[in-house]
Amino acid sequence: MSRxxxxxxxxxxxxxxxxxxxxxxxxxxxxxxxxxxxxxxxGTLKPTxxxxxxxxxxxxxxxxxxxxxxxxxxxxxxxxxxxxVISFVPAAWTPVCSDQWPGYQIAKDLFDKNNAILxxxxxxxxxxxxxxxxxxxxxxLWFPVLSDFYPHGAVASAYGxxxxxxxxxxxxxxxxKKGIIRYIDVHNINERPPLEDLIHALEEVxx
Amino acid sequence: xxxxxxxxxTLLAAGALLIFICGGLLPQSAxxxxxxxxxxTSGNNEKFPAFTLPMPKSDAERAYLGLSxxxxxxxxxxxxxxxxxxxxxxxxPHCHHAAPYVNEVYGTIEGRPDLKDRVKIIGIGVRSTPxxxxxxxxxxxxxxxxxxxxxxxxxxxxxxxxxxxxxxxxVDKDGSQERFxxxxxxxxxxxxxxxxxxxxxxxxxxxx
Numbered sequence: 001m002s003r004x005x006x007x008x009x010x011x012x013x014x015x016x017x018x019x020x021x022x023x024x025x026x027x028x029x030x031x032x033x034x035x036x037x038x039x040x041x042x043g044t045l046k047p048t049x050x051x052x053x054x055x056x057x058x059x060x061x062x063x064x065x066x067x068x069x070x071x072x073x074x075x076x077x078x079x080x081x082x083x084x085v086i087s088f089v090p091a092a093w094t095p096v097c098s099d100q101w102p103g104y105q106i107a108k109d110l111f112d113k114n115n116a117i118l119x120x121x122x123x124x125x126x127x128x129x130x131x132x133x134x135x136x137x138x139x140x141l142w143f144p145v146l147s148d149f150y151p152h153g154a155v156a157s158a159y160g161x162x163x164x165x166x167x168x169x170x171x172x173x174x175x176x177k178k179g180i181i182r183y184i185d186v187h188n189i190n191e192r193p194p195l196e197d198l199i200h201a202l203e204e205v206x207x
Numbered sequence: 208x209x210x211x212x213x214x215x216x217t218l219l220a221a222g223a224l225l226i227f228i229c230g231g232l233l234p235q236s237a238x239x240x241x242x243x244x245x246x247x248t249s250g251n252n253e254k255f256p257a258f259t260l261p262m263p264k265s266d267a268e269r270a271y272l273g274l275s276x277x278x279x280x281x282x283x284x285x286x287x288x289x290x291x292x293x294x295x296x297x298x299x300p301h302c303h304h305a306a307p308y309v310n311e312v313y314g315t316i317e318g319r320p321d322l323k324d325r326v327k328i329i330g331i332g333v334r335s336t337p338x339x340x341x342x343x344x345x346x347x348x349x350x351x352x353x354x355x356x357x358x359x360x361x362x363x364x365x366x367x368x369x370x371x372x373x374x375x376x377x378v379d380k381d382g383s384q385e386r387f388x389x390x391x392x393x394x395x396x397x398x399x400x401x402x403x404x405x406x407x408x409x410x411x412x413x414x415x
Contacts, residue, residue, distance in 0.1 A: 103298030103339065106346045136300050192298065196338035 042094050047188040050169055053160030056184055060086075060175040061158040065121065065146035068129045073119065073144045075175065083116040083182075083205050084175040085198065088161050088168040092124045092132035096170065096192050102136045104143065107195060111143075114202040116174075118143035123156060123168050125149040161186060172198055176205050255376045255384040256364055258282055260329075260354045268352040272327060283382055287327040289408045290378060294362070296370040297335035297343040305371050305393035306347035312397045313351050325410060329354065333362040333370060375404050 054061065064074035078084050089100055101120055104111075111118055122129060126147045133145050148155045148168070156162040161169040172193060174183035183201040187193045259279040263269050273286025282290075293309055295302040309328070316322045330353040332340035337355040344353050356362055365374065368391070375388025387407050394400045405411050 099296060099298040099300075102300040102303065105300075106298075106303060107342060110342075138304065192334070194336045194338070195298075195342065196336060199338075 038093055039095055039098055040093050045189050047190065048169060048186055049163040049165070049189075050161050050186070052184065052186060053158065054173075054181055054184070056181055058181055059179050060084075060173065060181045061155070062179075063148075063155040063158070065148055065155060066126055068126060068133055068145045068147070073146055075119075075179070078117055078177075079179050080177055083114065083177055083202065085111070085116055085118045085202065086159075086171075086173040086175065087118060087120050088156055088159070088171040088173075089120065089122050090163070090167040090170055090189055092122055092128050096190065098132075098136075100170070100192050101133070101141065101145075103192070103195060105137045105139075105141055107199075108142045110195075110199050111202070114199070114206040115177075116202050116206070120145040121148050121155060121168070123148045123153045123162075123166060163189075174198075174201050174205055252377075253386045255374070255386045257384070258361060258364060263352045265352075272329070272352060283378070283384060285327060285329070285378075287325060288378055288410050288413070289326045289404065290376040290384070291326065291328040291404060292365075292374040292376060293328065293330040294333050294356075294365060294367040294370055294372040294374070295330055295335075295343070297332045297339035299370045301393050302343075302371045303347065305395075306343075306349065308393070308395055308397045308400070309371075310348065310350060312401050315397065315401055322405070326404070327351070331356050331361050331365075333367055334359055373400070375408060377408050377410075 060075060062075045064072050064076075067073045075084060075086075087101070087104070089096075104118055104120075120141075120143060122145075124132070124147060126149070129145055129147055133141055153162040153166060153168065156168040159171070159173065161171040163169060170187045170189045170191075170193065172183070172185040172187070173181055176182050182205045183198075185193055185197065185201075259281055262274060262277055262280055263272070269275065272280075272284075274280050274284060291312070295305075309330075313328050316326050316328070328351040330340075330349065330351065332343065332353055333356045335343070335355050336357045340353050340355040343349065361367075365372075371393055373388070373390040373394070374386055377385045377387050379385065388404060390400075
């Protein structure tokens with residue numbers, strides 16, 4: 001091998017190493033944006049802006065919606081198996097919503113303890129939900145996130161939590177294993193519901 | 208095949224192997240950067256406001272802060288020359304990400320005789336209920352005392368506009384407290400963070 005060929009090989013090795021080391025980092029730094037800067041400042045909104053169409057003690061309207069993880073998830077599939085917490089949040093990339101589900105992400109044990117599953121729903125489309133939920137945690141979210149995008153807000157509307165601007169309320173519903181609504185909190189959209197209120201409701205349902 | 212070509216192919220294969228190895232390793236470390244973003248620091252010294260906090264229930268936490276008795280305590284009662292205050296949100300994903308690094312800072316301080324008893328850390332859970340703060344503490348095994356600021360009183364008093372925010376407070380001999388460090392956003396290098404705190408506080412030069 002001539003010295004030039006040896007040199008070329010060594011250079012190629014260094015190029016390979018450089019690509020290997022910088023490639024992923026560049027990609028990562030490409031993603032390493034300050035996500036807070038991507039949160040749209042919505043200001044203070046009308047606390048609630050819809051009229052409930054369901055009541056405690058009634059059968060919860062069934063739904064089947066596309067999931068960020070692929071496929072569809074229905075309320076019915078949990079009948080007889082798990083209590084279900086349905087968490088509607090107004091919209092992706094907005095201030096309070098961007099903290100609410102990350103909190104539920106660290107509270108899995110509390111849901112498990114009460115034999116419950118959480119379903120997150122917004123009226124955003126799947127690609128938006130995909131990018132938004134991916135930055136919520138270094139781990140995959142443990143609960144399904146569903147898109148009520150098309151027909152727009154149909155499920156939110158069925159529950160009576162679709163606001164006049166097309167977003168959903170910040171609302172929590174606890175549906176027991178029999179499919180009956182046991183707890184409703186249509187919360188002030190500007191504030192995050194305290195976790196303990198939901199967990200206490202779940203404890204009551206799970207008694 | 209000429210020897211020269213075999214040599215080049217061998218070297219290329221070695222390069223490809225390195226690409227494979229590095230490519231396999233880097234994304235793991237890169238995932239740590241998934242929440243990385245620029246943080247601001249400020250060395251502007253300002254008077255740190257006094258406020259009260261509820262007395263920790265745990266004996267160990269009371270001992271850590273050098274407190275005794277019951278009822279609310281004044282932050283100036285904490286026995287330390289430097290106090291690191293982390294303002295966090297129990298539900299804030301960036302605070303979740305930062306938690307292990309803050310724990311690492313605590314562990315380093317407690318393991319160093321020149322810092323232990325001189326530098327203390329507390330966390331204030333802004334917009335977080337005591338229940339949520341407790342969940343955060345358990346989930347991330349936070350070893351230092353955490354307090355809830357559910358009603359946003361301290362958030363306003365300390366002008367917290369993002370979480371996590373880290374405030375370095377120097378306690379002078381006359382008991383007055385001065386903010387010498389402000390970091391808005393998380394950090395991922397615990398030793399660098401602690402070095403900045405120690406360096407800017409000036410306690411390294413001071414007698415114990």
